[in-house]
Amino acid sequence: MHNGKPMNALRWDGVNIEEVKEFAGEALMQPHLCMGFVYLYIVTPDGIAQCNEGDWILKDESGVCYVRSEQESEEQAEPAKAEQNGAPTKAAGRVVEIKDSAGNVLKTIRIASLANINNAAKEFIEFISASPLQSNIFAFYGKMGAGKTTFIKALCKYLGASDVVNSPTFTIVNEYGSAKGFPIYHFDFYRIKTPAEALDIGVAEYFAAEGLSFIEWPEKIKELLPTDAITVCICEE
Numbered sequence: 001m002h003n004g005k006p007m008n009a010l011r012w013d014g015v016n017i018e019e020v021k022e023f024a025g026e027a028l029m030q031p032h033l034c035m036g037f038v039y040l041y042i043v044t045p046d047g048i049a050q051c052n053e054g055d056w057i058l059k060d061e062s063g064v065c066y067v068r069s070e071q072e073s074e075e076q077a078e079p080a081k082a083e084q085n086g087a088p089t090k091a092a093g094r095v096v097e098i099k100d101s102a103g104n105v106l107k108t109i110r111i112a113s114l115a116n117i118n119n120a121a122k123e124f125i126e127f128i129s130a131s132p133l134q135s136n137i138f139a140f141y142g143k144m145g146a147g148k149t150t151f152i153k154a155l156c157k158y159l160g161a162s163d164v165v166n167s168p169t170f171t172i173v174n175e176y177g178s179a180k181g182f183p184i185y186h187f188d189f190y191r192i193k194t195p196a197e198a199l200d201i202g203v204a205e206y207f208a209a210e211g212l213s214f215i216e217w218p219e220k221i222k223e224l225l226p227t228d229a230i231t232v233c234i235c236e237e
Helices: 017-027 074-084 114-130 148-158 195-200 203-208
Strands: 008-011 032-036 037-042 047-051 056-057 064-067 094-099 105-111 137-141 175-176 184-190 212-216 230-236
Touching: 008 017, 017 037, 017 056, 032 230, 037 064, 047 064, 074 094, 094 212, 114 148, 137 148, 148 184, 148 212, 184 203
Parallel strands: 137 212, 137 230, 184 212
Antiparallel strands: 008 056, 032 037, 037 047, 056 064, 094 105, 094 230, 175 184
C-alpha cells in the first residue's frame, strides 16, 4: 500500500535493467552509468526520482510509479509522515546558527517550540535581508532529524511559497514560487553517492540562477558549493 492505494512492487537489484523497463514502462528514464554504478531515474507524481540499488519501485493500478527506500530510518520516515499531514515535528528545542564563509557565527536563533518556528523563520529572513551577506545559497547542516526540512518549510512559507513544501529526498530538487516572484530551489542530497550526480541534474546552473537555494546535506557536494555559500547549522539546544 502507498497513500492508501494498492501497489505492485519491484526491488531494483542494481543489475536487471530489463526487468525494471518491463515493470515501470515509460516511467523509466534512460539509465545512467557513473563511476561503475548504474543509476535509474523514475518519473513520479512528485518529479524525477532517483532509484538506487535496493530501493523499491511501486506502481499503482493506473501505472503511476513511486520510489521508496528500504533503508530509510524511522527517524527520517516519521517526520516525513507527519509533514505530509501538515505537522512539522522536528524543530522543537533547536538552535539555528548562521555563519559566514570563515565559520564565524553571525546570528543565533533559538526555536523553543514549534509554536514559534514561524517567528524564527521571520527573524532569519529579516537578518539575511539586512546583513552584508550577498549569497543566495544556503547550506543547511544538521544530523538526521535535526529539523532541516521543517525549518526550510517555515522559511518557504514566510517567503510566500504557495506549493506544499516537502523534502525532495527522492527528486533531489523541488522548485517553489515565492510571493515576490523569484524561485526557491530546495535540494536534498542525502541519497547521492558522488558529486557527479548533482552535476547531472544541473546544480551549477541552479546555483547561478536567480532565486534562493536551500540545500540539505550540503556535505555531499562540498566540492561544488560556491565559496560564499551561507552556512546554517541546526542542532539541539
